[in-house]
Amino acid sequence: MKAELLVDHLPLIIKVLESSPDLCHSLPAGEKLREALLAAPEIMLSNLKVVQKKINLLSASLVHQTNNFSTNDPEADGSSGAGGASGRTAAIKTILLVDDEVVHRDIGERLLSPVYEVDFAKNGLEAITMCEQKHYDLILMDLHMPKMNGEQATVALRPRISNQTIIFGLTSLPIGVNRSGLLAMGFTDFLEKPLSLKSLQKLLRTHSLNA
Incomplete structure:
Protein backbone atom coordinates (compact mmCIF):
# COMPACT_ATOMS: atom_id res chain seq x y z
CA MET A 1 0.00 0.00 0.00
CA ASN A 67 -26.94 -16.79 4.38
CA ASN A 68 -29.19 -16.78 7.44
CA PHE A 69 -32.36 -15.06 6.27
CA SER A 70 -34.62 -17.64 4.65
CA THR A 71 -38.25 -17.28 3.62
CA ASN A 72 -38.77 -20.87 4.77
CA ASP A 73 -38.06 -19.81 8.36
CA PRO A 74 -41.38 -18.73 9.96
CA GLU A 75 -39.55 -16.43 12.36
CA ALA A 76 -37.55 -14.85 9.55
CA ASP A 77 -40.35 -14.26 7.05
CA GLY A 78 -42.97 -13.18 9.57
CA SER A 79 -45.42 -15.92 8.58
CA SER A 80 -46.17 -16.81 12.19
CA GLY A 81 -47.59 -14.50 14.85
CA ALA A 82 -47.83 -10.91 13.70
CA GLY A 83 -45.88 -11.39 10.47
CA GLY A 84 -47.11 -11.04 6.92
CA ALA A 85 -46.23 -11.70 3.31
CA SER A 86 -42.75 -11.04 1.95
CA GLY A 87 -41.25 -10.85 5.42
CA ARG A 88 -43.15 -7.68 6.31
CA THR A 89 -44.33 -7.38 9.90
CA ALA A 90 -48.01 -6.44 10.15
CA ALA A 91 -48.82 -2.71 10.25
CA ILE A 92 -45.25 -1.69 9.40
CA LYS A 93 -45.10 -0.25 5.91
CA THR A 94 -43.02 2.92 6.10
CA ILE A 95 -39.65 3.22 7.84
CA LEU A 96 -37.36 6.18 8.45
CA LEU A 97 -33.75 5.20 9.10
CA VAL A 98 -31.79 7.99 10.80
CA ASP A 99 -28.00 7.54 10.83
CA ASP A 100 -25.10 9.86 10.05
CA GLU A 101 -22.84 7.08 8.74
CA VAL A 102 -23.14 6.12 5.09
CA VAL A 103 -22.17 2.50 5.75
CA HIS A 104 -25.13 1.96 8.10
CA ARG A 105 -27.55 3.67 5.71
CA ASP A 106 -26.25 1.38 2.97
CA ILE A 107 -26.85 -1.67 5.16
CA GLY A 108 -30.36 -0.43 5.92
CA GLU A 109 -31.14 0.19 2.25
CA ARG A 110 -29.93 -3.28 1.19
CA LEU A 111 -31.88 -5.03 3.95
CA LEU A 112 -35.05 -2.98 4.25
CA SER A 113 -35.83 -1.65 0.78
CA PRO A 114 -36.92 -5.02 -0.67
CA VAL A 115 -39.41 -5.41 2.20
CA TYR A 116 -40.50 -1.94 3.32
CA GLU A 117 -40.85 1.60 2.00
CA VAL A 118 -37.73 3.24 3.44
CA ASP A 119 -36.49 6.83 3.67
CA PHE A 120 -33.23 8.05 5.17
CA ALA A 121 -32.07 11.00 7.29
CA LYS A 122 -28.51 11.93 8.30
CA ASN A 123 -29.33 13.45 11.70
CA GLY A 124 -32.12 14.35 14.08
CA LEU A 125 -32.88 17.69 12.43
CA GLU A 126 -33.46 16.02 9.07
CA ALA A 127 -35.60 13.37 10.78
CA ILE A 128 -37.89 16.01 12.29
CA THR A 129 -38.31 17.74 8.92
CA MET A 130 -39.14 14.46 7.18
CA CYS A 131 -41.61 13.39 9.88
CA GLU A 132 -43.42 16.71 9.48
CA GLN A 133 -43.92 15.90 5.80
CA LYS A 134 -44.73 12.19 5.99
CA HIS A 135 -46.05 9.57 8.41
CA TYR A 136 -43.71 6.70 9.35
CA ASP A 137 -44.81 3.50 11.06
CA LEU A 138 -41.29 2.87 12.35
CA ILE A 139 -38.31 5.13 13.01
CA LEU A 140 -34.87 3.56 13.41
CA MET A 141 -32.91 6.20 15.30
CA ASP A 142 -29.14 6.17 15.76
CA LEU A 143 -28.31 7.47 19.22
CA HIS A 144 -25.01 9.20 18.37
CA MET A 145 -25.16 11.80 15.58
CA PRO A 146 -23.92 15.35 14.93
CA LYS A 147 -26.21 18.43 14.88
CA MET A 148 -28.97 16.61 16.80
CA ASN A 149 -28.48 13.18 18.34
CA GLY A 150 -31.04 10.41 18.64
CA GLU A 151 -32.07 11.26 22.18
CA GLN A 152 -32.76 14.92 21.38
CA ALA A 153 -34.57 14.01 18.17
CA THR A 154 -36.80 11.44 19.88
CA VAL A 155 -37.81 13.89 22.61
CA ALA A 156 -38.62 16.49 19.92
CA LEU A 157 -40.48 14.01 17.71
CA ARG A 158 -42.78 12.35 20.22
CA PRO A 159 -45.26 15.27 20.51
CA ARG A 160 -45.26 15.65 16.71
CA ILE A 161 -45.88 12.07 15.59
CA SER A 162 -48.52 9.41 16.15
CA ASN A 163 -48.52 7.56 19.46
CA GLN A 164 -48.53 4.38 17.39
CA THR A 165 -45.21 5.19 15.72
CA ILE A 166 -42.47 2.87 16.96
CA ILE A 167 -39.00 4.31 17.60
CA PHE A 168 -36.16 1.82 17.95
CA GLY A 169 -32.85 3.26 19.07
CA LEU A 170 -29.78 2.02 17.17
CA THR A 171 -26.44 1.75 18.94
CA SER A 172 -23.20 -0.21 18.83
CA LEU A 173 -22.69 0.41 22.56
CA PRO A 174 -24.45 -1.33 25.48
CA ILE A 175 -27.52 0.53 26.77
CA GLY A 176 -27.08 -0.74 30.34
CA VAL A 177 -28.41 1.45 33.12
CA ASN A 178 -29.44 4.14 30.61
CA ARG A 179 -32.26 1.97 29.27
CA SER A 180 -35.04 3.21 31.57
CA GLY A 181 -34.08 6.84 30.98
CA LEU A 182 -34.04 6.37 27.21
CA LEU A 183 -37.42 4.63 27.28
CA ALA A 184 -38.79 7.59 29.22
CA MET A 185 -37.57 9.88 26.41
CA GLY A 186 -39.85 8.09 23.98
CA PHE A 187 -37.89 5.14 22.61
CA THR A 188 -39.86 1.92 22.18
CA ASP A 189 -36.85 -0.39 22.34
CA PHE A 190 -33.30 -0.81 21.05
CA LEU A 191 -31.35 -2.69 18.40
CA GLU A 192 -27.64 -3.30 18.04
CA LYS A 193 -25.73 -2.01 15.02
CA PRO A 194 -25.12 -3.12 12.35
CA LEU A 195 -28.81 -3.59 11.63
CA SER A 196 -30.12 -7.13 11.22
CA LEU A 197 -33.44 -7.71 9.44
CA LYS A 198 -34.08 -10.84 11.49
CA SER A 199 -33.47 -9.01 14.80
CA LEU A 200 -35.64 -6.10 13.67
CA GLN A 201 -38.59 -8.28 12.74
CA LYS A 202 -38.24 -10.35 15.90
CA LEU A 203 -38.40 -7.18 18.01
CA LEU A 204 -41.38 -5.91 16.00
CA ARG A 205 -43.25 -9.15 16.61
CA THR A 206 -42.48 -8.89 20.32
CA HIS A 207 -44.04 -5.44 20.55
CA SER A 208 -46.96 -6.40 18.32
CA LEU A 209 -47.77 -9.33 20.60
CA ASN A 210 -47.47 -7.13 23.67
CA ALA A 211 -49.62 -4.35 22.23
Missing part, protein backbone atom coordinates in the same frame (compact mmCIF):
# COMPACT_ATOMS: atom_id res chain seq x y z
CA LYS A 2 1.34 3.44 -0.98
CA ALA A 3 0.39 4.99 2.36
CA GLU A 4 2.48 2.39 4.19
CA LEU A 5 5.45 3.15 1.92
CA LEU A 6 5.14 6.84 2.80
CA VAL A 7 4.96 6.04 6.52
CA ASP A 8 8.14 3.95 6.23
CA HIS A 9 10.21 6.14 3.93
CA LEU A 10 9.04 9.78 3.98
CA PRO A 11 10.89 10.69 7.23
CA LEU A 12 14.15 9.39 5.74
CA ILE A 13 13.55 11.23 2.46
CA ILE A 14 12.97 14.51 4.31
CA LYS A 15 16.17 14.02 6.34
CA VAL A 16 18.18 13.34 3.17
CA LEU A 17 16.78 16.43 1.49
CA GLU A 18 17.47 18.59 4.55
CA SER A 19 21.05 17.33 4.74
CA SER A 20 21.76 18.22 1.11
CA PRO A 21 23.07 21.81 0.73
CA ASP A 22 21.92 21.95 -2.88
CA LEU A 23 18.35 20.90 -2.10
CA CYS A 24 17.82 22.27 1.39
CA HIS A 25 17.29 25.86 0.21
CA SER A 26 14.45 24.74 -2.12
CA LEU A 27 12.47 23.12 0.71
CA PRO A 28 9.64 25.18 2.27
CA ALA A 29 10.68 26.60 5.62
CA GLY A 30 8.77 26.01 8.82
CA GLU A 31 8.74 23.33 11.51
CA LYS A 32 4.95 23.04 11.44
CA LEU A 33 5.02 22.22 7.74
CA ARG A 34 7.69 19.58 8.36
CA GLU A 35 5.57 18.04 11.14
CA ALA A 36 2.52 18.07 8.89
CA LEU A 37 4.42 16.28 6.13
CA LEU A 38 5.64 13.63 8.54
CA ALA A 39 2.19 13.12 10.05
CA ALA A 40 0.27 13.04 6.76
CA PRO A 41 1.05 9.43 5.76
CA GLU A 42 0.02 8.05 9.15
CA ILE A 43 -3.22 10.05 9.09
CA MET A 44 -3.89 8.78 5.57
CA LEU A 45 -3.20 5.20 6.62
CA SER A 46 -5.42 5.52 9.68
CA ASN A 47 -8.29 6.89 7.59
CA LEU A 48 -7.88 4.10 5.06
CA LYS A 49 -8.06 1.52 7.84
CA VAL A 50 -11.30 3.07 9.13
CA VAL A 51 -12.81 2.99 5.64
CA GLN A 52 -11.69 -0.59 5.10
CA LYS A 53 -13.12 -1.62 8.46
CA LYS A 54 -16.51 -0.16 7.55
CA ILE A 55 -16.42 -1.83 4.13
CA ASN A 56 -15.64 -5.16 5.79
CA LEU A 57 -18.43 -4.56 8.30
CA LEU A 58 -20.93 -3.89 5.52
CA SER A 59 -19.82 -6.91 3.49
CA ALA A 60 -19.83 -9.26 6.47
CA SER A 61 -23.25 -8.09 7.58
CA LEU A 62 -24.80 -8.53 4.15
CA VAL A 63 -23.20 -11.94 3.59
CA HIS A 64 -24.23 -13.14 7.06
CA GLN A 65 -27.82 -12.04 6.66
CA THR A 66 -28.08 -13.41 3.12
Whole structure:
Protein backbone atom coordinates (compact mmCIF):
# COMPACT_ATOMS: atom_id res chain seq x y z
CA MET A 1 0.00 0.00 0.00
CA LYS A 2 1.34 3.44 -0.98
CA ALA A 3 0.39 4.99 2.36
CA GLU A 4 2.48 2.39 4.19
CA LEU A 5 5.45 3.15 1.92
CA LEU A 6 5.14 6.84 2.80
CA VAL A 7 4.96 6.04 6.52
CA ASP A 8 8.14 3.95 6.23
CA HIS A 9 10.21 6.14 3.93
CA LEU A 10 9.04 9.78 3.98
CA PRO A 11 10.89 10.69 7.23
CA LEU A 12 14.15 9.39 5.74
CA ILE A 13 13.55 11.23 2.46
CA ILE A 14 12.97 14.51 4.31
CA LYS A 15 16.17 14.02 6.34
CA VAL A 16 18.18 13.34 3.17
CA LEU A 17 16.78 16.43 1.49
CA GLU A 18 17.47 18.59 4.55
CA SER A 19 21.05 17.33 4.74
CA SER A 20 21.76 18.22 1.11
CA PRO A 21 23.07 21.81 0.73
CA ASP A 22 21.92 21.95 -2.88
CA LEU A 23 18.35 20.90 -2.10
CA CYS A 24 17.82 22.27 1.39
CA HIS A 25 17.29 25.86 0.21
CA SER A 26 14.45 24.74 -2.12
CA LEU A 27 12.47 23.12 0.71
CA PRO A 28 9.64 25.18 2.27
CA ALA A 29 10.68 26.60 5.62
CA GLY A 30 8.77 26.01 8.82
CA GLU A 31 8.74 23.33 11.51
CA LYS A 32 4.95 23.04 11.44
CA LEU A 33 5.02 22.22 7.74
CA ARG A 34 7.69 19.58 8.36
CA GLU A 35 5.57 18.04 11.14
CA ALA A 36 2.52 18.07 8.89
CA LEU A 37 4.42 16.28 6.13
CA LEU A 38 5.64 13.63 8.54
CA ALA A 39 2.19 13.12 10.05
CA ALA A 40 0.27 13.04 6.76
CA PRO A 41 1.05 9.43 5.76
CA GLU A 42 0.02 8.05 9.15
CA ILE A 43 -3.22 10.05 9.09
CA MET A 44 -3.89 8.78 5.57
CA LEU A 45 -3.20 5.20 6.62
CA SER A 46 -5.42 5.52 9.68
CA ASN A 47 -8.29 6.89 7.59
CA LEU A 48 -7.88 4.10 5.06
CA LYS A 49 -8.06 1.52 7.84
CA VAL A 50 -11.30 3.07 9.13
CA VAL A 51 -12.81 2.99 5.64
CA GLN A 52 -11.69 -0.59 5.10
CA LYS A 53 -13.12 -1.62 8.46
CA LYS A 54 -16.51 -0.16 7.55
CA ILE A 55 -16.42 -1.83 4.13
CA ASN A 56 -15.64 -5.16 5.79
CA LEU A 57 -18.43 -4.56 8.30
CA LEU A 58 -20.93 -3.89 5.52
CA SER A 59 -19.82 -6.91 3.49
CA ALA A 60 -19.83 -9.26 6.47
CA SER A 61 -23.25 -8.09 7.58
CA LEU A 62 -24.80 -8.53 4.15
CA VAL A 63 -23.20 -11.94 3.59
CA HIS A 64 -24.23 -13.14 7.06
CA GLN A 65 -27.82 -12.04 6.66
CA THR A 66 -28.08 -13.41 3.12
CA ASN A 67 -26.94 -16.79 4.38
CA ASN A 68 -29.19 -16.78 7.44
CA PHE A 69 -32.36 -15.06 6.27
CA SER A 70 -34.62 -17.64 4.65
CA THR A 71 -38.25 -17.28 3.62
CA ASN A 72 -38.77 -20.87 4.77
CA ASP A 73 -38.06 -19.81 8.36
CA PRO A 74 -41.38 -18.73 9.96
CA GLU A 75 -39.55 -16.43 12.36
CA ALA A 76 -37.55 -14.85 9.55
CA ASP A 77 -40.35 -14.26 7.05
CA GLY A 78 -42.97 -13.18 9.57
CA SER A 79 -45.42 -15.92 8.58
CA SER A 80 -46.17 -16.81 12.19
CA GLY A 81 -47.59 -14.50 14.85
CA ALA A 82 -47.83 -10.91 13.70
CA GLY A 83 -45.88 -11.39 10.47
CA GLY A 84 -47.11 -11.04 6.92
CA ALA A 85 -46.23 -11.70 3.31
CA SER A 86 -42.75 -11.04 1.95
CA GLY A 87 -41.25 -10.85 5.42
CA ARG A 88 -43.15 -7.68 6.31
CA THR A 89 -44.33 -7.38 9.90
CA ALA A 90 -48.01 -6.44 10.15
CA ALA A 91 -48.82 -2.71 10.25
CA ILE A 92 -45.25 -1.69 9.40
CA LYS A 93 -45.10 -0.25 5.91
CA THR A 94 -43.02 2.92 6.10
CA ILE A 95 -39.65 3.22 7.84
CA LEU A 96 -37.36 6.18 8.45
CA LEU A 97 -33.75 5.20 9.10
CA VAL A 98 -31.79 7.99 10.80
CA ASP A 99 -28.00 7.54 10.83
CA ASP A 100 -25.10 9.86 10.05
CA GLU A 101 -22.84 7.08 8.74
CA VAL A 102 -23.14 6.12 5.09
CA VAL A 103 -22.17 2.50 5.75
CA HIS A 104 -25.13 1.96 8.10
CA ARG A 105 -27.55 3.67 5.71
CA ASP A 106 -26.25 1.38 2.97
CA ILE A 107 -26.85 -1.67 5.16
CA GLY A 108 -30.36 -0.43 5.92
CA GLU A 109 -31.14 0.19 2.25
CA ARG A 110 -29.93 -3.28 1.19
CA LEU A 111 -31.88 -5.03 3.95
CA LEU A 112 -35.05 -2.98 4.25
CA SER A 113 -35.83 -1.65 0.78
CA PRO A 114 -36.92 -5.02 -0.67
CA VAL A 115 -39.41 -5.41 2.20
CA TYR A 116 -40.50 -1.94 3.32
CA GLU A 117 -40.85 1.60 2.00
CA VAL A 118 -37.73 3.24 3.44
CA ASP A 119 -36.49 6.83 3.67
CA PHE A 120 -33.23 8.05 5.17
CA ALA A 121 -32.07 11.00 7.29
CA LYS A 122 -28.51 11.93 8.30
CA ASN A 123 -29.33 13.45 11.70
CA GLY A 124 -32.12 14.35 14.08
CA LEU A 125 -32.88 17.69 12.43
CA GLU A 126 -33.46 16.02 9.07
CA ALA A 127 -35.60 13.37 10.78
CA ILE A 128 -37.89 16.01 12.29
CA THR A 129 -38.31 17.74 8.92
CA MET A 130 -39.14 14.46 7.18
CA CYS A 131 -41.61 13.39 9.88
CA GLU A 132 -43.42 16.71 9.48
CA GLN A 133 -43.92 15.90 5.80
CA LYS A 134 -44.73 12.19 5.99
CA HIS A 135 -46.05 9.57 8.41
CA TYR A 136 -43.71 6.70 9.35
CA ASP A 137 -44.81 3.50 11.06
CA LEU A 138 -41.29 2.87 12.35
CA ILE A 139 -38.31 5.13 13.01
CA LEU A 140 -34.87 3.56 13.41
CA MET A 141 -32.91 6.20 15.30
CA ASP A 142 -29.14 6.17 15.76
CA LEU A 143 -28.31 7.47 19.22
CA HIS A 144 -25.01 9.20 18.37
CA MET A 145 -25.16 11.80 15.58
CA PRO A 146 -23.92 15.35 14.93
CA LYS A 147 -26.21 18.43 14.88
CA MET A 148 -28.97 16.61 16.80
CA ASN A 149 -28.48 13.18 18.34
CA GLY A 150 -31.04 10.41 18.64
CA GLU A 151 -32.07 11.26 22.18
CA GLN A 152 -32.76 14.92 21.38
CA ALA A 153 -34.57 14.01 18.17
CA THR A 154 -36.80 11.44 19.88
CA VAL A 155 -37.81 13.89 22.61
CA ALA A 156 -38.62 16.49 19.92
CA LEU A 157 -40.48 14.01 17.71
CA ARG A 158 -42.78 12.35 20.22
CA PRO A 159 -45.26 15.27 20.51
CA ARG A 160 -45.26 15.65 16.71
CA ILE A 161 -45.88 12.07 15.59
CA SER A 162 -48.52 9.41 16.15
CA ASN A 163 -48.52 7.56 19.46
CA GLN A 164 -48.53 4.38 17.39
CA THR A 165 -45.21 5.19 15.72
CA ILE A 166 -42.47 2.87 16.96
CA ILE A 167 -39.00 4.31 17.60
CA PHE A 168 -36.16 1.82 17.95
CA GLY A 169 -32.85 3.26 19.07
CA LEU A 170 -29.78 2.02 17.17
CA THR A 171 -26.44 1.75 18.94
CA SER A 172 -23.20 -0.21 18.83
CA LEU A 173 -22.69 0.41 22.56
CA PRO A 174 -24.45 -1.33 25.48
CA ILE A 175 -27.52 0.53 26.77
CA GLY A 176 -27.08 -0.74 30.34
CA VAL A 177 -28.41 1.45 33.12
CA ASN A 178 -29.44 4.14 30.61
CA ARG A 179 -32.26 1.97 29.27
CA SER A 180 -35.04 3.21 31.57
CA GLY A 181 -34.08 6.84 30.98
CA LEU A 182 -34.04 6.37 27.21
CA LEU A 183 -37.42 4.63 27.28
CA ALA A 184 -38.79 7.59 29.22
CA MET A 185 -37.57 9.88 26.41
CA GLY A 186 -39.85 8.09 23.98
CA PHE A 187 -37.89 5.14 22.61
CA THR A 188 -39.86 1.92 22.18
CA ASP A 189 -36.85 -0.39 22.34
CA PHE A 190 -33.30 -0.81 21.05
CA LEU A 191 -31.35 -2.69 18.40
CA GLU A 192 -27.64 -3.30 18.04
CA LYS A 193 -25.73 -2.01 15.02
CA PRO A 194 -25.12 -3.12 12.35
CA LEU A 195 -28.81 -3.59 11.63
CA SER A 196 -30.12 -7.13 11.22
CA LEU A 197 -33.44 -7.71 9.44
CA LYS A 198 -34.08 -10.84 11.49
CA SER A 199 -33.47 -9.01 14.80
CA LEU A 200 -35.64 -6.10 13.67
CA GLN A 201 -38.59 -8.28 12.74
CA LYS A 202 -38.24 -10.35 15.90
CA LEU A 203 -38.40 -7.18 18.01
CA LEU A 204 -41.38 -5.91 16.00
CA ARG A 205 -43.25 -9.15 16.61
CA THR A 206 -42.48 -8.89 20.32
CA HIS A 207 -44.04 -5.44 20.55
CA SER A 208 -46.96 -6.40 18.32
CA LEU A 209 -47.77 -9.33 20.60
CA ASN A 210 -47.47 -7.13 23.67
CA ALA A 211 -49.62 -4.35 22.23
